[in-house]
Every structure is written in C-alpha cells, then in structure tokens.
Amino acid sequence: MTVHDRRAFIIGGTGQIGRATAARLAEAGYAVTLGQRRPRAGAAESGGVVSVQVDRADTDALLNALDGHDVVVDTVAFTPLHGEQLARLAGRVGSLVVISTGAVYQAPGLPVPIPESWPTVERDAHDYPAGKAALERRLLATPGLPVSILRTGVLHGPHGKSLDHWSFIKRALDKRPHVVLAQDGRSRFPTSAVANVAELIRLCARRPAARVLNIADDPLTVAEIGARIFAVMGHEAEIVTFAGPSRPDGLGFHPWNVPEPIVFGMDRARAELGYRPAVSYDDALRQDIEWAAAAVAEAEAGGGGWQDVFPDLVARHGRDVWFPYAAEDAFVTGAQAGVTR
Template sequence: MTVHDRRAFIIGGTGQIGRATAARLTTAGYAVTLGHRRARPDATHPDGVTSVQVDRADTEALLKALDGHDLVVDTVAFAPHHGAQLARLAGRVGSLVVISTGAVYQAPGLPVPIPESWPTVERDAHDYPAGKAALERHLLATPGLPVSILRTGVLHGPYGTSLDHWSFIKRALDKRPHVVIAQDGRSRFPTTAVANVAELICLCAQRPAARVLNIADDPLTVAEIGARVFAVMGHEAEIITFEGPSRPDGLGFHPWNVPEPIVFSMDRARAELGYRHAVSYDDALRADIGWAVPAVSEAEAAGGGWQDVFPDLVARHGPDVWFPYAAEDAYVTGG
C-alpha cells in the first residue's frame, strides 16, 4: 500500500487533466484532494484520493481549503481574477501549477519551434487567450509565488469533451478505405496527452519555482497522426492529400487544419526538469481509443451519438464537416 506523506489539491479534479494528475500523484506518494463546485455524496475514489465541495467564487473558502498543501494544481483558471486569487497563495503552499494554453502565443510569424520566451497576446484583447495571458502575467509578477505555468496544446485523453483524433478513430471504426486531407497532409498543430501533463506536474512539484513550460507531444503532421491512429487500430486506409484548405462540403477537413506549422519547443522542460514523455504517442492513442469507443457506443445506445460525447468538437468546428464520406468517395473515383 502506498504511503501518502504529501498533500496535493487539484482544482477541477474531475476533468481529464485532473483525473490523470490524481492518478500520477498518488503513485508518487501524495494524498490528493479534488475540489468540486457541488457535493458528490456518491463519488468513489481510489486509495489516496478524496474530494471536497468548494466554491471557486468564494475566495476565502478556497484559500482556506488550499492552505498548507505541498502542491496545488489549478486546471480551470482562465481569467485575471483567478490570478488574483492564486497570487494570495504565496508563502502558503509548497508549489503551485497552473494550466495555461499555447494559444497565448502572439501570431502571426510564429517560429518553429515556439520557445516559452515568445511574446504573448496583447493586453487589451478580451478573449480566452488574452485572459490566459493576463492570468500568467499576474502570477509571474507575484513575489515569492512558486508557480509553474504549463502551456498545453490540444489536449487528448480519457474523460475529455473534445478529441480531435476522433476524426480518424471513427473512420477506422467505419472501415473507410481512404481519407482525404487538405493542406497536403502536412499541417502540424500541437497535441498534448493528459498523461504527459500529469508527469510534468509531478516534476514541477518536486522542484518548485516560478517558470513557464510548454508541454506537447512529438510534432507529427496530420497525415502521420492519421497513419498512427489507423496502425494502432489495425486498420488499413489510403491517405490522400491535396493542396490548400478544405472545401465547404468538408472534403479534406481535419481539426489540425493550419497553413503554417505550429510546433512547441520542449527544450526547457527537458533541460530544467529532465522531462521525458510518460507515455508514448501510440500508448496515449490506445488510452484515447479505449475510453472513447465505449463512451460513444453508450451514447448511441441511449439514442445519441459522438456529438454528445465530444460537444466541444461541434462547438469549435460545427457538426457537418467531420465525415463527408460521399464527397471523399467522389473525389477518389474522379466523380
């Protein structure tokens, strides 16, 4: 039985990052508390994990719950007022890790790869990336706050409401003989396995400091991602590409559809903390598939579909561009 001699608190602990992090921390000897907005009397947790009800809007109650922990992880902070809350933890916790996003990097003209020193979006913007960037600035300017800010790519892992790889997973389930991809299949957009986020969080906890770190998978092209998904699922399909963006009918669409490569540098995490991927890309895919396929099957049995399991995919790209099989078949046959 693991001895849990350190204490960690995860804000947003039931999301995909929170679940993966709780599992990783318990193996590292932490007793983990998950913070919830609503009471969950029927919730069950593995050894070393408990949960408490806490209202994020009640700063005093939140700080009281966090006081004295060796590690606090915030997976859901996204605005400057969250930074003001967390800044008050200076001197009160051993280490703070806050999840941010690579969307904070200022574009266009991004280098390949993007280092953490690249400028972030303007202060006067009022969208999600700007909110995250303002949150980062507030925390990094707080004296005595050992905060590690992790900039992720598009997350993938069990229990998420978005899984870009579903674009290929469903095609394998449907036994499609081919897939047509725009931008010559060369688009690169960073993905991040939640198991690897959990690994980096654990490393940050061991060496508290004020820092910013990228966290992303190996920078594969979209065609390489498709091939890896098909290989893991034992499916053979021809990957056909064409130049330029996807068509209005969805032909060529994929969620990594960017004309210029976006790649995160992982040099700092490796040099400062000795980071190495906790799971390979293929093993991360196996975890994605192992959760997603039964989850979609359950939704379909209840009269729904994959859109109910991954509502964020629909919110980001719409419902109609994902699987234009008729258009693909016509393109391949020259019809």
C-alpha cells in the same frame, strides 16, 4: 502499499487533466484532494484520492482549503481574477501549478518551434487567450510564488469533451478505405496527452519554482497522426491529400487544419526537470481509442451519438464537416480516373 506523505489539492479535479493528475500524484505518494464546484457522478475516490466541494467564487473559503498543501494544481484558471486569488498563495503552499494554453503566443510570425520566451497576446484583448495571458502575467509578477505555468496544446485522453483524434478513430471503426486531407496532409498543430501533462505536473510539484513550460506531443503532421491511429487500430486506409484548405462540403477537413506549422519547443522542460513522456504517443492513442469507442457506444445505445460525447468538437467546428464520406469517395474515384477537380 503506497505511503501518502505529501498533500496535493487539484482545483477542477474531476476534469480531464484533474483525473490524470490525481492518479499520477497518488501513485507518487501524495494524498490528493479533488476540489469541485458541485458533486459529480463518477468522481474517483480511491488510493489516497478524495473529493471535496469548494466554490472558487468564495476566495477566503478556497484559500483556507488550499493552505498548507505541498502542491496546488489549478486546471480551471482562466482570468485575471483567478490570478488575484492564486497570488495570495505565496508563502502558503509548497508549489503551485497552473494550466495555461499555447494560444497565448502572439501571432503571426510564430517561430518553429515556439519557445516559452516568445511574446504573448496583448493586454487589451478580451478573449480566452488574452485572459490566460493576463493570468500568467499576474502570477509571474507575484514575489515568492513558486508557480509553474504549463502551456498545453489541444488535449487528448479519456474523459474529455473534445478529442480531435476522433476524426480518424471513427473512420477506422467505420472501416473506411481512405481519408482525404487538405493542406497536403502536412499541417502540424500541437496536441498534448493528458497523461504526459500529469507527469510534468508531478515534476513541477517536486521542484517548485516560478517558470513557464510548454507541454506537447511529438510534432507530427496530420497525415502522420492518421497513419499512427490506423496502425494502432490495425486498420488499413489510404491517406489522400490535396493542396489548400478544406472545402465547404467538409472534404479534406481535419481539426489540425492550419496552413503554417505550429510546434511547441520542449527543450526547457527536458533541461530543467528532466521531463520524459510518461506514456508513448502510441500508448496515449490506445487510451484515447479505448475510452472513446466505449463512450460513443454507450451514447449510441442510449439514442445519442458521438456529438453528445464530444460537444466541444461540435461547438468549435460544427456538425457537418466531420465525416463527408460521399464526397471523399467521389474525390478518390475521380483522382483514380485522372479527373482534375
């Protein structure tokens, strides 16, 4: 039986990262409290994990709830105001871990890979990356605050509202014989398995410090990602590519569609904390596939579809570019016939 001799509090504990982190910390011997703004169906409570309702707009109540914990994990900190709240935890908690994003890195001209020391976006911008960057600066400037800031790529894992890998998973489920990818299939854009984000959180909790760490999967090309998904699913499909961006009808579209590679350096996490992935990339894919296939099947049984399971995919890219099967078939037929398009 696990003895829960340390206490953890996760703000946003019933979200994708929160669920994975709760399981990882409970397994490591923490009594875990999931903080949520309102009760949510399906919030897991077992094995040292409980849920409480807390409104982060009430700063005093929030800080009182967090006081004395060995580790506080904030998965939903976005703004300088959130930074002001968390800065008040100096001297009140053992370790603070805050989820940020690689979108804070200043472009263009990104190196490959991007180290944590690369400059972040300017202070006078007013968007999601700028808010995260300002939050980071506020926390790192707070004396005596043992805050680990984790910059993630695009998250994947169970219980998310977005899963870029669905682009290939659905094709395998539909038994498609081929997929067509723009940018010669060479695009690289960082992804982060939530199980491995949770593992890095565990390591940060045990070794408090003020630090910034990247957390991302191996930097595979989009064609390599597709091949790995098809292999895990036991599906054979030809990966066909063409140069340049995707086309207006969706031909060649994929969520990693960038002309230059974006890769996060992972040397610091390995060197400072001995980070190693808790799950392999293929095992992370198996978790994605199992959960996504079941969630979409349930949505379809209720008269919905994958768009209801992954609304953030639709919000980012629209509904019409994802699975242009007729255009793919025509393109592949034309390529086989030697027709230039």
